[in-house]
Amino acid sequence: VQVGDNIKMTLDSKTVNVNVSGISEMYAGHFVYMTATYYQELTGQAQAKNSYLVRLKNGSSKGIRKVAANFLALAGVAGVSQNTSLIKQVETVSSSLNSVMLILIVLSVLLAVVILYNLTNINVAERIRELSTIKVLGFHNKEVTLYIYRETISLSIIGIVLGLLGGYGLHQAILNIIGSDNIMFNPSVALYVYLVPIFAIVLILAILGWLVNHNLRKVDMLEALKSVE
Incomplete structure (x- = not known):
């Protein structure tokens, strides 16, 4: 995929064509960034926050596992993704x-x-x-x-x-x-x-x-x- 190409993505159970305006090098994992305005243009509805990026003071593996288990025990948490x-x-x-x-x-x-x-x-x-x-x-x-x-x-x-x-x-x-x-x-x-x-x-x-x-x-x-x- 090059800059200017279109790729298909699923947003809110709807398949849309997303235009690539730039490419960033990610050494671990893949992420897609877009503005709230472009998201609304694609889906026809306002962007809603459904996740949080959490950085822990205790970055040890044991501390991360403990906090992840506490998060999963909450009714409002659907899943926890760990970068460790x-x-x-x-x-x-x-x-x-x-x-x-x-x-x-x-x-x-x-x-x-x-x-x-x-x-x-x-x-x-x-x-x-x-x-x-x-x-x-x-x-x-x-x-x-x-x-x-x-x-x-x-x-x-x-x-x-x-x-x-x-x-x-x-x-x-x-x-x-x-x-x-x-x-x-x-x-x-x-x-x-x-x-x-x-x-x-x-x-x-x-x-x-x-x-x-x-x-x-x-x-x-x-x-x-x-x-x-």
Whole structure:
């Protein structure tokens, strides 16, 4: 349904066509708002209040159940609708998703460590003679390390950019899939959600860079330059 469309509603046992003048996002439940004048225009009679919105000072589950039972015991009360059950449902789903996301984050960090570590080790092993040559020619240890580590840093930066863009789109798609007719999850995320993975990758790169530099210092460059034969 878009703004300007008509939808059918039942008001006072009468089916009417209601024009949609605006749409609001509801994260839990559905509500329709209309003015008293438009209600009278649709039904031909004045709007009569038949319900009350009650906010309790004691918002605990026990207090809500007690007050709801007292309301239902009154002859003039036809029913009581509680928002707490819907809120609990949202909180339960969110808690389950947080547990799954935590596992995925830990696995992603471990995968990043394995990939970057193996990529760097393979790069060093395949180009050890090349590294030995530039080391013998007088390059400093840091220059020798950066000779191959620049490639890892560049690939990591590209991966961070693509990962953030892809992660944003995947996040929106997942929220649309797991949402139901009565629940919509907030699509906005805090800034730290993007900063934490960037910091994690930078930290991994820094630690691996130190390890590569330390290992290259111990390699016998002259021995590596000897012919295999």
